[in-house]
Amino acid sequence: MQNRKTWLFLAVMGASALRAQSTPEIREILDRLQKLEEANRALNEEVRSLKDQLAAARGAPAETTQEEMAVQKARVEEMAQSKVESSQKLPLRITGMALFNTYVNGGFNANTDNALIASLARADATGGATVRQSIVGLEFESPKNVLGGKVTGSIYADFFGGSPASLNHTVRLRTATVSLDWSQTSLTFGQTKPIISPRDPNSLAQVGISPLTDSGNLWLWQPQIRVEERFHFGTNAGLRAQVGVLQMREIGVEATGYNFYAPAPAGVAPSPEHAQPAVEGRFELWKQWGENTRIEIAPGFHENASNVDRSDVSSKLFSIDWLIKPVRFVELTGFFYNGQNAAGLGALPQGFTPGYYDRYKAVHTTGGWAQLRFPITERLAFDLFGGRQDDRDRDLLRGYIGLNQAYYANVMYRLAPNVLVSLEAGQLRTSFLGIGNRLNNHYDLAVAYLF
Structure with a gap:
């Protein structure tokens, strides 16, 4: 216990x-x-x-x-x-340029806004302003392929028809094309410049017709069909081969090939001409080094015949045009041709002259132009360009133009993405066979609104 x-x-x-x-x-x-x-x-x-x-x-x-x-x-x-839409539900794009020109001409101005040849007779110096060189265009692109190719096209018109009078500026078709493009091939229908002469100098003073017309630039817009094939030699070189058929103009009752822009010399009888279709080809080789360096060299040919008073006058030309851009701020472009009877392409309208036994002979001619362009910045650029057409004297009559030259310089400044201002000055030098030389100065201030 x-x-x-x-x-x-x-x-x-x-x-x-x-x-x-x-x-x-x-x-x-x-x-x-x-x-x-x-x-x-x-x-x-x-x-x-x-x-x-x-x-x-x-x-x-x-x-x-x-x-x-x-x-x-x-x-x-x-x-x-x-939005703009066609009746076929295809989208259209409106484009163009509202162009205002104010100008001063020398005394040998041929009573025109911007003379192509210095006139024989001296008159008062002139000045003025115009908007008739404004351009309106439509561009379209089909959303669906046709035969496996892409369809594109355009049409451009201006107000250079009629006369210099302010209430007589009529609408005039410039160019119109429809093109079917595949990866390496293109098929084009329409009205545009000759195949052998695709380039133009840069100018806002002369837009109604191409700059340096009658001074080496073959410009005349005419209906044609052309095929283009593209070949590539690697990624930085290639070849563009173009071949086509042109519908040459029918001069009708005009004197020996003279057109609206340069009237026939006095004393030359009218003779009807019906030009036949021409064949042309151009083969452009190109090479590119980087983004800002490129070279293009393109030889070409032209061949057709003018039917005058039931006789044929041959028209044959060899040509070459180029673009050389060694650095970003320098561009050299130009065009050269040699042959006979070049009037149908927009040269001086003296492609043939009367010969013996009511027959006509072709006028042999050499011409061309060159431009040096300096695109200093995206806004500012300077242009220097000039051209000449030299017809063989022995093929001409007294009073015909043996040599026509033009030299111009301009500066273009882009005030805004769609607003351009240009100041241009130049001189025409015309040599009339058996008469002498004439000079005409031209000064132009242009303001363009692009839309």
């Missing part, structure tokens, strides 16, 4: 000692649990705050998206009201 009491006493004392030792540790555990609860509560508050911010962020773009959709809808409605 005594032993049981002793063991009971020891057990109670041991438990008390154990409880006395464990109480601080339990308190420490409880403190840690309390801190964890507080941290968990803080985390819950942060998560709740982040959820609120996320909900607010999701709501704002929804409103913005609705506003953007409303703006886009308004734009689509506006475009639907202003």
Whole structure:
């Protein structure tokens, strides 16, 4: 009995000692649990705050998206009201240039805005202004392929018909083409420049007809069909081969090939001409080094015949044109031709002259032009260009033009992406066989709005 009491006493004392030792540790555990609860509560508050911010962020773009959709809808409605569409549901693009020219001419101005030859007789110097060289065009592109090829086209007109009188500017067709393009081949129908002479000098003073007309630039727009084949020699070189048939103009009762832009010399009897279709070819070799360096050399040929008073007068020409761009800010372009009877392509309209026994002989001719262009910046460029047509004297009659030369310089500045200003000055030098030389100066200020 005594032993049981002793063991009971020891057990109670041991438990008390154990409880006395464990109480601080339990308190420490409880403190840690309390801190964890507080941290968990803080985390819950942060998560709740982040959820609120996320909900607010999701709501704002929804409103913005609705506003953007409303703006886009308004734009689509506006475009639907202003778009141009053909009767065949093909999209059309309006393009062109509103061009204002003011000019001053010398005394040998042939009573024109911008003379092509210096006139024989001297008159008063003239000046004026015109908008008749403005251009309006339509461009189209079929959204569907035809025979596996892409169909594109364009038509351009100006107001250079009629006369310089402000109320007599009539609309005139310039060029119109429809082209069917495959990866390496193109087939083109329409009215455009001769195949052998695709380039033009840069000018806003002479737009109604190509710059340097009658001074080396064969420009006359005429109906034609052409085929182009493209060959690539690697990625930076190639060949463009073009061959086509041109419908040459019928001059009718005009004198020996003279056209509207240069009247026939006095004393030359009218003789009807019916030009036959011409065959032309051009073969352009090109090579490119980088983005701003390129060279193009293109020989070509032209052949047809003019039927005059039941006799044929042959028209044969060899040509070569070029583009040489050694650096970004220098470009050299030009064109050269040699042959006979070039009047039908827009040269001086004296392609043939009366010969013996009521027959006509072709006038042998050499001509061409060159331009040096300096595109200093994207806004500013300078141009120097000149050309000449030299007809063989022994093929001509007295009073015909043996040599016609033109030299010009201009500066073009882009005031805005679609606004150009140009100042140009130049001189014509015309030699009349058996009479003498005539000079005419021309100065032009042009403002163009592109659309």
